[in-house]
Amino acid sequence: MTNATPLRRTLTALAATMLLAGGLLLGQTATAPTAQAAVCKPAELRQDAAELRAKAGKLDRLGEKAAARKARDQAAALERKAKACEDADDHATKPFPG
Structure with missing residues (x-):
């Protein structure tokens, strides 16, 4: 059995590392959630907040103070x-002023 030259060992290690890294990146890409455009809907957010406040009131009446506080915080x-x-929409910069 002949000993591998240092260059051959280095190239083998580099190739193995690249294959592992490529497989890791491929796995992350396959399991990553799809990117969605960030759409702000203030009316829906405020509606959800109102529902959470109503839930908090109900929880308060039932004596669940910690859960009510959490709902109010949300x-x-x-x-x-x-x-x-709303502030972002009001102060949005136009890409081409004019």
Whole structure:
């Protein structure tokens, strides 16, 4: 049995590494969620926030204070997102001014 030259060992290791990396990237691409365009719908966000607030009120009446607080926090987050969407629409820059 002859010993492999250092160059041959290096090339073999490099090829194996490339194959593993390629397989990893291919696997991530196959399982990655499809990219969707970010569409802001402030009216829907506000409707969802109102539903969460109603749910929070119901939970409060049932004595579930922690769950009600969580629902209110989620509603507040949706309101902030709706406000950010509206602000982004109001201050959107045009690619070609004129």
